[in-house]
Amino acid sequence: MRYSDFTAGQLQSELEKVREEYRMWQSRGLSLNMARGKPGLEQLELSKELFSILRFEDCVADQVDARNYGELAGMPCARQYWAEMLDVSPEQCLVGGNSSLNMMYDLVAKAWTNGLLHSPEPWGKLDHVRFLCPAPGYDRHFRISQSFGMELISIPMTAEGPDMEIVEGWVKDPHVKGIWCVPKFSNPDGIIYSEETISRIAALRPAAPDFVVIWDNAYCVHEILGDYRPIPEILSLCAANGNADLVYEFASTSKMTIPGAGMAVVASSLNNIQYISGCMQAQVISYDKVNQLRQVKFLKDKKHTLTLMRQHAAILWPRFHVFLSALEEIRPLGIARWTDPQGGYFISLYTKPSCAKRTVELCSGAGLVMTGAGAAYPYGVDPQDHHIRIAPSYPPLQDITLAAQLFCTCLKLAALEKILQEKN
Numbered sequence: 269m270r271y272s273d274f275t276a277g278q279l280q281s282e283l284e285k286v287r288e289e290y291r292m293w294q295s296r297g298l299s300l301n302m303a304r305g306k307p308g309l310e311q312l313e314l315s316k317e318l319f320s321i322l323r324f325e326d327c328v329a330d331q332v333d334a335r336n337y338g339e340l341a342g343m344p345c346a347r348q349y350w351a352e353m354l355d356v357s358p359e360q361c362l363v364g365g366n367s368s369l370n371m372m373y374d375l376v377a378k379a380w381t382n383g384l385l386h387s388p389e390p391w392g393k394l395d396h397v398r399f400l401c402p403a404p405g406y407d408r409h410f411r412i413s414q415s416f417g418m419e420l421i422s423i424p425m426t427a428e429g430p431d432m433e434i435v436e437g438w439v440k441d442p443h444v445k446g447i448w449c450v451p452k453f454s455n456p457d458g459i460i461y462s463e464e465t466i467s468r469i470a471a472l473r474p475a476a477p478d479f480v481v482i483w484d485n486a487y488c489v490h491e492i493l494g495d496y497r498p499i500p501e502i503l504s505l506c507a508a509n510g511n512a513d514l515v516y517e518f519a520s521t522s523k524m525t526i527p528g529a530g531m532a533v534v535a536s537s538l539n540n541i542q543y544i545s546g547c548m549q550a551q552v553i554s555y556d557k558v559n560q561l562r563q564v565k566f567l568k569d570k571k572h573t574l575t576l577m578r579q580h581a582a583i584l585w586p587r588f589h590v591f592l593s594a595l596e597e598i599r600p601l602g603i604a605r606w607t608d609p610q611g612g613y614f615i616s617l618y619t620k621p622s623c624a625k626r627t628v629e630l631c632s633g634a635g636l637v638m639t640g641a642g643a644a645y646p647y648g649v650d651p652q653d654h655h656i657r658i659a660p661s662y663p664p665l666q667d668i669t670l671a672a673q674l675f676c677t678c679l680k681l682a683a684l685e686k687i688l689q690e691k692n
């Protein structure tokens with residue numbers, strides 16, 4: 269039965285019961301953390317071989333010595349690897365260091381100091397820069413824009429990706445310089461952009477000549493359930509729409525091998541790659557090609573990578589399943605809805621309005637750290653205070669069971685407090 273159908277008396281006695289349940293959790297002195305989407309130890313162990321796969325003597329490939337300076341765009345085999353993964357050409361790929369987020373920041377910084385290929389002037393010289401932020405989204409994307417003083421424009425997410433009507437409206441404003449996109453298994457909703465959404469993005473006609481689509485394909489092969497699901501290749505679609513220089517695509521091996529110790533890539537039009545390589549001359553001689561070589565030796569090619577990703581999925585899926593099953597218990601109460609992700613690293617849960625912060629606070633009071641409520645919205649503010657991002661990948665399985673049960677108690681308590689407050 270739904271809480272909204274409870275009588276005042278039933279609500280009061282349910283509140284007392286759930287408060288008692290909560291006190292029981294508090295007395296257990298737990299210390300659980302489901303805040304960030306990090307792979308767990310079992311997943312890291314899948315990449316053990318990386319630590320012994322490359323000998324000093326084996327560091328020359330395609331006549332390039334990985335142990336020395338040079339080849340700013342990366343080891344040829346690494347460019348080839350990413351070209352296959354992203355369905356583009358090796359010349360369109362610049363393979364960088366250990367973090368795609370760092371490369372995204374770097375792109376925005378270049379736009380700020382130098383401008384992008386079609387910028388009339390660097391963004392830093394403009395009075396006002398706006399950036400489109402599909403929300404809920406990846407907090408660290410939004411933080412990049414915010415750190416440069418841009419105005420963050422919240423774009424609602426639909427089941428097919430960002431609401432394109434709203435996006436198409438905003439791009440008519442010349443102050444709007446770009447959009448953050450996670451096209452596959454979006455963080456945190458796990459949405460795969462529909463073909464129509466992707467086509468409409470590729471066909472945008474922004475007023476700003478240097479408008480940029482930051483296409484963060486972080487979860488390009490990160491199915492946790494079912495077979496690999498390709499999405500339309502954005503760079504060629506843009507080119508076909510006369511928008512060849514519109515998109516910079518990013519990806520990395522962070523959640524394929526060892527996070528923070530892998531290789532990242534930016535893929536774009538040849539003109540864009542040439543442009544940013546030119547800017548990079550002032551910044552770096554070459555990235556860590558030894559690591560690039562090591563990663564490629566381990567991951568080999570797309571087919572082999574997909575096999576590895578199935579092993580990741582076999583570890584990840586039970587964690588998601590345990591949490592999702594526990595949530596089923598509260599479904600009849602009608603106090604929350606949540607996503608049923610097929611890939612990526614998160615479950616998104618939507619509480620009744622004005623209950624997310626309180627739920628997370630209650631969790632923390634009983635030893636369970638969740639991502640701060642609102643973190644997935646621009647400026648960290650969820651106008652409805654209703655979204656909670658759940659990251660089940662990192663804790664051991666038995667902790668997730670406990671965390672899920674405790675979370676349900678907190679959710680119930682926050683909802684009951686709110687309903688009773690509204691009734692009084």
Ligand SMILES: Cc1ncc(COP(=O)(O)O)c(C=O)c1O
Binds near residue numbers: 305486519
């Ligand atoms: C959407 C998205 N992009 C990028 C990253 C970070 O990638 P990297 O480790 O390559 O910097 C994450 C990590 O959670 C992410 O969720």
